[in-house]
Amino acid sequence: MASNRPAPEIPFAPARRETETFGYDAHRADAGPWEEWNPTEDSVAPVRGRHRVAKQRGGFARSSTVLGVGVMAAVGAGGMASANTGKPPVSLSLPDLPSVGSLFGDTATEAPQTTTTALSSVGVALADAQQDTDAGEALRNRIMAQAEQQQGQADNKATAVALAAAEKQSAAAAAQAGKEAAAKAAEAKGEAEAAAAKKADQKAAKPDQKAAKAAEEKRQAEPAKPAGQYTLPTSSYTITSTFGQAGTMWSSGHHTGLDFAAPTGTLIKAIHGGTITEAGWAGSYGYRTILTLDDGTELWFCHQSSINVTAGQKVTTGEVIGRVGATGNVTGPHLHLEVHPGGQAAAIDPMAWLRDRGLTP
Template sequence: MASNRPAPQAPFAPDASEPFAYGAPRAEDGVWEEWNPTEESLPAVRGRHRVAKQRGGGLARSSTVLGVGVIAAVGAGGMASANTGKPPVSIALPDLPSVDSLIDGHHHTETPAASLSGVATATASATAVGDSTADAGEALRSRIMAQAERQQSKADSRATAAAVAKADQQAAEAAAEAAKEASVKAAAAKEKAEADAEKKAEEARLAALAKQYTLPTSSYTITSTFGQAGSMWSSGYHTGLDFAAPTGTLIKAIHSGTITEAGWAGAYGYRTILTLDDGTELWFCHQSSISVSAGQKVSTGEVIGRVGATGNVTGPHLHLEVHPGGQPTGIDPGAWLRGKGLTP
C-alpha cells in the first residue's frame, strides 16, 4: 500500500531563542525540531480521498456498486416525491465497512458477505421503491383520466339533455302552431260549411215557397219600382211595383187566400184585394176587368182579372202593392216577392 512521501527538507531551522512572528516560544513546546510525517504517524484519512487500486479489485468494485445503488435509490425517492407530491420514501441502508478497513495496512482481499448482502438489500429496496413509485404514478394517472372522463361524460350528458329539451320545446311550439292553424282552418271550414248549409236550406225553403207562390203575370216589363219619387204620384213617391203588359194579359193569384175586395177604387182604377192566411193584403190595381168577387177563396195561380189602364195611369200595366197585416202603408213588393223565392 502506498505511503506519503517525506516532506522536503526545510530551507532553514529557526533558532529556538528567536521569537516567532506571533510571539515568543513557550517552554512547554519544547525544543523546535523538524517534523516529517509518515504513514504510521498520520491518522486515517476521512472524507474525500483517492483510494489506491487494490489487489484483486473486489472491494473497489463493490464500493462502486454500492454508491450507484444508493444514488439510484435516493434519485428514485426524489422523483417519486416530485411526481406524486408525497413525502420521500425513507431508505434503510445497511452498515457498511469503514473506509479505514479499505485502506488499512492489513489489505483485505475479500468483500465481507455482510457488505455484499447490504448492497443487494439496498439495491432491492431501491428497485422496490421505484416500482412502488411507478405504480403510484400510474394509479394517480388512471384516477385523473377516469375523473376527466366522468366530467366529460357529465358535460356531454348535460349538452345532450339541453339539446333534447330544446328540440322538445321546438317540437311543442311547432305542434301548438300547427294545432292553432288547424283550429283556425277547422273553424273557417265549419263556418263555411254552416254558411253553405244555411244557403242550401234557404234555397230549399225558397224552392218550396216558389211552388206555393207565383208571379202575378207574364210577358211583362218592370217600369216603376217602390219608393221612386215623382210628381205623378199623389204621395210624392211610387208605393208599389209596376208590371207593364198589354191590355187583357191575365192576372193570377200570387198565393192562396181570400178575396176581401173587388171593384172600383178611384185613382187605382179597378182593384182586387187578396188577403193571405197570415193577414198580408195584396193589391192588384188598374185592371181592365175583374174575374172574382169578395169572399171568394182562390188558389195559387188562379186567374183573378186582366191587365188594363184604368185609374191614374199613362198606359196599361199592373200596379201591385203589399200591405203586411192590412196596414195602410205598404212595403217593397220586389223584396217581398224575392223573399218568397220569386224574382220579378
Template sequence: MASNRPAPTAPFVPSQRDGEPYGYGDQRTDEGPWEEWNPTEDSIRPVRGRHRVSKQRGGGLARSSTVLGVGVIAAVGAGGMASANTGKPPVSISMPDLPSIGHLFDDSSDGPSSTTASLAHIGTASATDQGGSDAGEALRNRIMAQADRQQSQVDTKATVAAVAAAEKQADDAAAKAEKAAATQAADAKKDAEAAAAKKAEAERLAKLAKQYTLPTTSYTITGTFGQPGSMWSSGYHTGLDFAAPTGTLIHAIHSGKITGAGWAGAYGYRTILTLDDGTELWFCHQSSINVTVGQKVSTGQVIGRVGATGNVTGPHVHVEVHPNGQATAIDPMTWLRSKGLNP
C-alpha cells in the first residue's frame, strides 16, 4: 500500500525572543515565534495515487479558495458593470458548494491563473447573459410604453372625435329644433294673422250688414247669374231671382238715390237705385213702384212690391248689379256676400 511521503523538517528554527516585548506585560502568542516555511519542489509536488483528492481538499483547497475569491470579485465586477450599463440593480450571483466545483481546480494546470480565468469567464458570461436579459427587458418595456402612448393617443383622438361628433349632433339638433320652432312660430303667427283678418272681415261685414239688407225677407232663389236659356235675350240669366208672393215688400238694399222708375219692357216695372260709389241696383218685375226718380232712400226703405210683370214665369223680384252704371252686369250673389249678406 502506498503512503504519503513524510514532510521534511524545517531547516531553520527561529530563535526565542529575548527581553520584554514593547508595550505589553508578557509574551503574546500573535507576536511569534513562527516557523518559516520555504516551499520546495518536493513539498509542493502533487501526490499521485488514491489520496490525491484528499490532498486537493487540503492544501489545494486553500489555494483554490483564494483563486475563487478573485474569480468572484471579477464576476461581481462584471455584473456591476452590466448593471450600470442597463440601469438595473446588481445581479446576485449564487456561489455553489466548494466540493461541487472541485473539478475546476486541477493540479495539472499551470497555476491559479487558469482557474481565475475560468471563474472570471463564468462570472462575465453570467453577467453578460443577465445584462442581455435586462437589455431585452428594458427594450420590451420601452416598446410596451410606446404602444401604451400610441394607444393613449388613439383613444384621445377617438374621444375628441366622439366629442366633436356629439357636439355637431347637438348643434344640428339645436338648429333643427330652432328651425322647427321658428317655422311653428311663423305658422302660428300666420294663423293668428289670418284669424285676426277673418275676425276683422267678419266685424266689417257685420257692420256692413247693418248698412245693407236683402231685397225681401220671405223668398226662394229660383234663378242664378249665368244660368243659360232661351228665355233671356242675352242667352243667359243676368241677375238673381227672389221668388215671393205678389205684393211682398221690396226694400232698398243700401242707401242711395233713385235714378230710374217705370216700365222697362221685358223687365216689367223696374226701379234703379244708384249708390254713392256709382253702383246701380236694378229691381225688376214689380207689381208696383213706391218711389220716384231723384228720391233719396236709406237702407231697408220700401221701394216697391213683388210682381210678375214683363218676361216672367211667376211672381219674383229680379235683381241686377251694374258697377259704375256700366251696361254689363256682375253676379249679384258675389256682390251681396261681399257686403256681409248671405242670400
C-alpha cells in the first residue's frame, strides 16, 4: 500500500522561550524549543488516487469497522455451526449501516448507500434447503423401499394362494376322476358278469346235442328193461344230506330231499319210466327236471349242470336225463332228489320211498 507524500519543510524561525515545561517539572533541552504547526489545505497536498484516507473523527470509525467484521465472522461461524451440527440456527440480521467514508464527513468521496445482507439468513436458508433435500430424498427412498417390500409380500401371498387353490383343484379333479374310473370299472365288471352268467345259463339250458345223441344210442343199444323195474339215479355218489335235516341253508328250515354228492358232469338217470313234465331253470333249485310216473308221483332232479330231455318227452328206466351240477342254492356239486306223491306240494322221504322199491342208496 502506497504512503502519502511528505509535506514541504518550513523555514526555521526561533521562537520565544517560554516557561512551559510540557509536563516536566523543569525545562529540558531535548524537549524543545518547538513551534506550533497547524497544517492547512494549502500546506498539505491533496491525496490522489484510491488510497486517500479521510481524517478520523475520534475512534468510532475504527471501532465500527472492527465491530462489523466481528459480527460478520460470528454470523458466518454461527451459520457454519448450525449447518454442521444440525441444530436449528438463530437468525441474525445485520442492520443497514452507512459506509466507512460517511463517518469521516467527506461528502466528495462518500460511497453510495448499500444494504447489507443477513449472512446468517443466507447460510440458514442454504442449510435448510440442503437438509430438506436430503430429508426428502431419504423419506422418498424409505417410502419406495417400503412400498416395494409390501408389493413383494402381496405378490408372494397371491402366488401362494393361487398355488394352494391349484393344488386343491387338482386333488379334487383327481379324486373325481378316480371315482368316475371306479364307477366305470364296477359297471364294466357287472356287465361282464351278467353277460357271462347269461351265456352260462343259455349254455346250461340248451341240451348237449352230442351227449343226448350218445345217450340215445346207448339206450337203444341196451336191452329193454321191464316196466316195473327201478334204478338209482346216479353212481359213484356220497349221501351228504338226508330228508328232514335241520339247518339255515334251507328256506323251510329243514332239508326236503336226499342229496347224492358226485363230481360235476356225472350222469343222471331216470329212476323209472314216465313222462318229462318240466325241464329248465327253477330258482334256488337251479336247473331242474321233473319226471312224472304213471301213478302221478313226481320225481324232482335238481341242481343239474345240463339237461338232456325236454318237457313232454317219454323216458324209460335208466335213461340219461341230465348231469350233476352246482346250480342254484348249493355249496358244491350234487343231485338233490325229491319225491312228491300224486304231485302234491309236500315232499316225502326219498330214502324210504326207494327202499320200498328194493333200492338201497
